[in-house]
Amino acid sequence: MRPVYMVSGGVSKFEKARPDATFQKMVKEAFDYTMGDVPRLKPSMIEGSVGSYFSDHFTRQLMAGIMATDYLGMCPKPNKRIEGGGATGGLCFQAAWESVASGRMDVCLAFGFETMSHVQTWKGNEFIALASDVNFDYPVGGFYSGYYAMMVNRHIHEFGTTVEQMAMVSVKNHMNAYNNPYAQKRKRLTIQDVRNSEMVAYPLTLLDICVMSDGAAACILASEEAAFRLTDRPVKITGVGTGTDMMRMADRPHGEVILAPNEKKSDYKKLKYPGVHSFRAGRSAGLQAYKMAGITDPVREIDFVELHDAYTSSEIQTYEDLALCKYGEGGKFVEEGHPFMPQIEYGLKLKTKGTIPVNPSGGLIACGHPVGATGLMQAVFAFWQIQGTIKKHYGSPELQLKKANRGLIHSHAGTGTYVTVSILERGW
Amino acid sequence: MAKNDPKAKNPPRRNPAAKLEEVMTGTTVFNIPFPKDLNTLKSMSPIVIKHPYYVEYIHSYGQDSPFFAGLANRKLLGTRCGRCDYTYATPRLHCTRCGKETKWVELPQEGRVHTFTTCYFGSEEFLKETPFHLVLVEFDGVDTLLLARLIGVEGPEDIRIGMKIRAKFRRNSQLKPTDVYFVPVG
Secondary structure, X not given: OOOEEEXXXXXXXXXXXXXXXXXXXXXXXXXXXXXXXXXOOOHHHOOEEEEEOOOHHHHOOOOHHHHHHHHXXXXXXXXXXXXXXXXXXXXXXXXXXXXXXXXOOOEEEEEEEEEHHHOOHHHHHHHHHOOOOOXXXXXXXXXXXXXXXXXXXXXXXXXXXXXXXXXXXXXXXXXXXXXXXXXXXXXXXXXXXXXXXXXXXXXXXXXXXXXXXXXXXXXXXXXXXXHHHHOOOOEEEEEEEEEEOOOOXXXXXXXXXXXXXXXXXXXXXXXXXXXXXXXXXXXXXXXXHHHHHOOOOHHHHOOEEEOOOOEHHHHHHHHHHOOOOXXXXXXXXXXXXXXXXXXOOOOOOOOOOOOOOEOOOOHHHHHOOOXXXXXXXXXXXXXXXXXXXXXXXXXXXXXXXXXXXXXXXXXXXXXXXXXXXXXXXXXX | OOOOOHHHHOOOOOOOOOOOOOOOOOOOOOOOOXXXXXXXXXXXXXXXXXXXXXXXXXXXXXXXXXXXXXXXXXXXXXEEEOOOOOEXXXXXXXXXXXXXXXXXXXXXXXXXXXXXXXXXXXXXXXXXXXXXXXXXXXXXXXXXXXXXEEOOOOOHHHOOOOOEXXXXXXXXXXXXXXXXXXXXXX
């Protein structure tokens, strides 16, 4: 495998609904922004593309991937569709990485989109719930917020995590998004606002849960030689990992923790793992990516994280999977302030801030979650953060981290069935 | 203002963010105005139409079918691996650990709540049933769990992890996994 770099990215503004545009047009917006940011790149230099969208039900259009490809003028070059639930975008990013790492392409485009406004919210929830076993799970009352609520209730039982700790994730991510013009929800909230909003699936309230969106995102990945030809500030992809787990939550094993380099067996004497409280796929993906990037102490060696916070609870669970803290310490990790941005005022009493900022962009909870675009959106926001170009792209510098040499992006599907982790680093 | 003014104690409950829920009913349109000046055509967008989509599937439960025959006969069936003895509460006809074909076994009809939630919203298909309670059930001597509905409780405050629950069956089988549901014991 040869080194792979990201040279550009673009995101359409995520909205509740984009009736003014079809999915092709939204992809075109993200693509044109991407091209505009690297003037030396001409469309003819892109040797092929990978496209991602989650649900054929939302699009009601089979082979939508080729329709976006032809709209972008990328025919007759290679293209394929990548799909894996909520991790669709993350898998697409890694598929583009594979295309370049293998030597098949020198420059590869990754694009993703979702058009979730084409049905009412509760029908959308039904479509999403079809990503659970239709023999045994979906017919019992298929609802992803219900599934995540069950998982966090077990997390609360095992570790004493609190709903206030979960609410702090919501306050953090909405507040971060306040300065991100691409975000769908830019709000100053309090813990009480989160707890007082409508109960959706106990204990998850409306503000613990991400929203459905229309949107698109695009990334350009390139070989080392092409990357430095195209930009002075390419970002190197130094680690990729992909984990999986049983589709049915009920089938998850109750065994031993897969240990991170900074953990010991004696840390988890009584814990049955992963059960339904943790995501084994996330741990697996993280450890693969850490090994490849040579990371042994993630919280010290990574500067920031963009992770898949479809739920406030899953952000806390993911801190643990990624070994930013030990299993069981995720609630305390946020309560103490570690994942907050150092320069943002949240209206919370925090012991510390900025140990490792998580979701500086606002994450899925505030930016929105147009599924096929989400994992690529994280790549774009992380790319700008590492390049130091947040001010240029957001129009204001508030969210630019002083030290952003190495970032982690994390995309997550199902109840933890597919998880991707990719490590991005300053490449120049 | 008088001290006893009831308005002072109970401020008017006004919600500026109130809005009607969107509905999918409306008027059918058979023609649409068109401008003479073609340069203004872009302002004719977006045109949004309703497109119903109804499908009847011929859904086979395949190798899982005996589970549903069991429910119709008040039996809760799981599977057990003949090689490694791993026992599945949600049946799986090949062992995920060793690959060997499993055998059908009858599960105990009493178990415990492994975890739970109460859904106040849901997918469209289940919206009319809200609020409903979901539980993952654990059984003695069984390695995996079973997703089911719990009834006989009012809210999440009535449910505890570890609490004993018992299976009940619909008399008229629907051949759905909801033919079995659970109630609190005692």
